[in-house]
Amino acid sequence: MNASIDAADIFTTTVHASDFDSNAVLILSGPDPDLVVATSGISFDPVSPTAADIVTITATVHNQRDDSFTNKPFKVSFYDEEYLIGDDLIVGSISPGGEVNASVEWYYPCYGTHNISVIVDSRNSIPETDEANNKADKEVVVVSATIYTVDALLALQMAAGSIPADPAADVNSDGAVTSLDALLMLQYCKTQ
Amino acid sequence: MGRFTIPSTAEHTVYFDAVEGEKVRFVLCWCSHTNWAVDESYDVLESNFDLKIYDSHNTRVGDSKSKDNSYEVVDFTAPITGEYEARISRVGRGEDEEVGCAWSRIFSHDWSMMNHDSQRSGRSALRGDLSGTMHYITILDSDKITYPAVADIDGDGKQEIVVSNEDAVRAFEGNGDHIWTYTGITDADNTPTIRDVDNDGGQEVVVETYNSKLYILDAASGDYEWEYTADDIIVSPPIVSDIDGDGKQEIVFGDGYYFSEDRHIYALNGDTRDELWKVTPGGYNIWQAMADVDGDGKQEIIGVNANGIFALNAESGSMLWQKEYITAVCPPAIADLDDDGGLEIAFGTWYIEGFGGTNRSYVIDAATGDLEWYYDLDDWPGQSSAGDADGDGLLEIVFNTLNQDIYCLDRYEGWSYHRDGNGVMGDDCYIISAVAIADIDNDNNLEIIVGSTEGYLDIFSGSGSLEKRYNLGGIVEDPAIGDVDDDGKAEIVVKNGIIGSQSSSLRGDGGVIHAETSPQKATIGVIHAKTEISEPDNRSSPSKTSGGVI
Numbered sequence: 008m009n010a011s012i013d014a015a016d017i018f019t020t021t022v023h024a025s026d027f028d029s030n031a032v033l034i035l036s037g038p039d040p041d042l043v044v045a046t047s048g049i050s051f052d053p054v055s056p057t058a059a060d061i062v063t064i065t066a067t068v069h070n071q072r073d074d075s076f077t078n079k080p081f082k083v084s085f086y087d088e089e090y091l092i093g094d095d096l097i098v099g100s101i102s103p104g105g106e107v108n109a110s111v112e113w114y115y116p117c118y119g120t121h122n123i124s125v126i127v128d129s130r131n132s133i134p135e136t137d138e139a140n141n142k143a144d145k146e147v148v149v150v151s152a153t154i155y156t157v158d159a160l161l162a163l164q165m166a167a168g169s170i171p172a173d174p175a176a177d178v179n180s181d182g183a184v185t186s187l188d189a190l191l192m193l194q195y196c197k198t199q
Numbered sequence: 200m201g202r203f204t205i206p207s208t209a210e211h212t213v214y215f216d217a218v219e220g221e222k223v224r225f226v227l228c229w230c231s232h233t234n235w236a237v238d239e240s241y242d243v244l245e246s247n248f249d250l251k252i253y254d255s256h257n258t259r260v261g262d263s264k265s266k267d268n269s270y271e272v273v274d275f276t277a278p279i280t281g282e283y284e285a286r287i288s289r290v291g292r293g294e295d296e297e298v299g300c301a302w303s304r305i306f307s308h309d310w311s312m313m314n315h316d317s318q319r320s321g322r323s324a325l326r327g328d329l330s331g332t333m334h335y336i337t338i339l340d341s342d343k344i345t346y347p348a349v350a351d352i353d354g355d356g357k358q359e360i361v362v363s364n365e366d367a368v369r370a371f372e373g374n375g376d377h378i379w380t381y382t383g384i385t386d387a388d389n390t391p392t393i394r395d396v397d398n399d400g401g402q403e404v405v406v407e408t409y410n411s412k413l414y415i416l417d418a419a420s421g422d423y424e425w426e427y428t429a430d431d432i433i434v435s436p437p438i439v440s441d442i443d444g445d446g447k448q449e450i451v452f453g454d455g456y457y458f459s460e461d462r463h464i465y466a467l468n469g470d471t472r473d474e475l476w477k478v479t480p481g482g483y484n485i486w487q488a489m490a491d492v493d494g495d496g497k498q499e500i501i502g503v504n505a506n507g508i509f510a511l512n513a514e515s516g517s518m519l520w521q522k523e524y525i526t527a528v529c530p531p532a533i534a535d536l537d538d539d540g541g542l543e544i545a546f547g548t549w550y551i552e553g554f555g556g557t558n559r560s561y562v563i564d565a566a567t568g569d570l571e572w573y574y575d576l577d578d579w580p581g582q583s584s585a586g587d588a589d590g591d592g593l594l595e596i597v598f599n600t601l602n603q604d605i606y607c608l609d610r611y612e613g614w615s616y617h618r619d620g621n622g623v624m625g626d627d628c629y630i631i632s633a634v635a636i637a638d639i640d641n642d643n644n645l646e647i648i649v650g651s652t653e654g655y656l657d658i659f660s661g662s663g664s665l666e667k668r669y670n671l672g673g674i675v676e677d678p679a680i681g682d683v684d685d686d687g688k689a690e691i692v693v694k695n696g697i698i699g700s701q702s703s704s705l706r707g708d709g710g711v712i713h714a715e716t717s718p719q720k721a722t723i724g725v726i727h728a729k730t731e732i733s734e735p736d737n738r739s740s741p742s743k744t745s746g747g748v749i
Contacts, residue, residue, distance in 0.1 A: 030344035032362055033671065034373065034683055035335045035656070035691040037328035037639075075328045076641055079687030102641075103328070134686045 049145040054180035059152035062113040083109035084129035150175040159192035217277035228270040230297040246293030255281030256540040309350035310679040311393040313436040318533040321584025323637040323680035327689030330640035338375040349681030350393040352418035363387035373683025379421030394439035396469035407433035429454040442513035453485030476516035482506040486530040492565035520568040526556030534585035545596040547580030581631030588661035614663035650675030
């Protein structure tokens, strides 16, 4: 400490910038998260929906950075081709390496094959290290809501292997077309 | 929201939650016995209610007591996280009333003035992931820059950075893009204050200068709005607050620098620009902080002036109490340091050869000015910040010293970390970086962020270990915590200066800063009982101090 300090100067401390030759203002920031969604992370409930169903589409959003988290709401958007099904707003933080599920309800889809797209952070509100891995697609087959006896017969043939299996005939969503699917179709026909 | 009936003889309490740092508005309105069937003239005001807001410590954080209308509005910044009570009381007699209430909560992470807020806490509620490699950008490389303030200056929901130097005030986006520069200024030497001074819904930048002028600029555009000329140079960054409960903002600041006994503190009406009052508390140098220190629902101004410390009624400027502390030169910080529901003030004094004083950190009762405890130091302390750094439920005071040592103390224990540094720069410049407190690694514990004269930005855990050291070069001072890239997380905005042979490599384009060292432990660790923790003037002290442990 300077022993010959001038008392008049003692109060010039700590806020006195005039002796500096140069100054800079720096912004220091941590790493950005990286949100990803994969085809394998998209699921449908029911798995094989009919046109009479309200389908819940769920996508698992993963933060694959282990040194950064999210702390800001972001939207996950679900599309049927180019048509917006809906958005889910993710409000909570996703921890490093963590994940969260986003979902929307898809009301009475038309029968046929649909390509469902999921876009994470669709409003670009989260700065990420990689913005190119925020989209994934998955196809889903929607069967007609009306089932005829002949459909049960076809399912039985699929179960027997005499004709190729159609995923739309897997009405119990167990991953295979079996005689049980045919039975369920018959029971459904009986109730119609 | 709520709607209810308050009988003619009863009061009512509404409970709601708020998080520390949130800006809260609570609105109450009531019916006035409309009788449409007869005549609208029957719609007369039959009752009057007052509204008082209390935090979970039963500390009143705001009130509204207007008359001749059917509403009350209280705006406040939540001092703590927890349940709040809106106590609605009837004034005089009245009829049963249909009452409605609503409240809004807006979280502000603004570091909009010196040491974050008007209590000078130095503590941000932002969380970050600043625990590994940090990226940096240099947004300004100029001479004589002061410490930055961080706030949303244009209402776009994102924070910007405002910084002044000798002849200009500048605003930047968080990515470094320049927004505006105001050049009609000289000798600006401290952190600007950013607030909506005139209640027009837009922010203003208030800049104090050594040429005795206070400038008020439109924060969004940088346009000049008005100025005020004080009697002497202005050192302390102003505080903008509603000091008289009229719902409008006032500007409080002090002038004076050198040895003279006629230094003033001013209060200006932010809307009319009139001088509300000017007082002369005495002393040489005047730093201010502000809070409702006595729980009366109104703000008090705490000032230090090298002769001691004092409290003023902010509404009138009248002196509430004054205590002598020779060489009290460090800006005060106000916080509930012992968790008793009342506020304390932390400030430092210096020993100066030929002048006297002691190297000490003091904590006094904010309502009375009575000493609670102090801690002797080896050299000059800097400005204190306050936060529960070690997670024990009590707030600690944290400060740097001229030798660049870090202290973290509460009434019972603490630690210090000795850094090899020297804040003496030339004959009349002394550098003691202020300390920021925030959970910057998202581990639910607060960290201590502080610069040094040796070019380091250091990050300490609350228990005293040096968690990260970033070598920025030059001289690193007064970090501010903000969310300038709008990712919802903390960034550090810091001044990096060069004097003489000091150098910094972090100029020009952005880059990456790597932590220089592996984590270390505090060189001292817990400080045990110190005989110098005593009770000056033979005043009684709370029994908890008798243990003699800091």
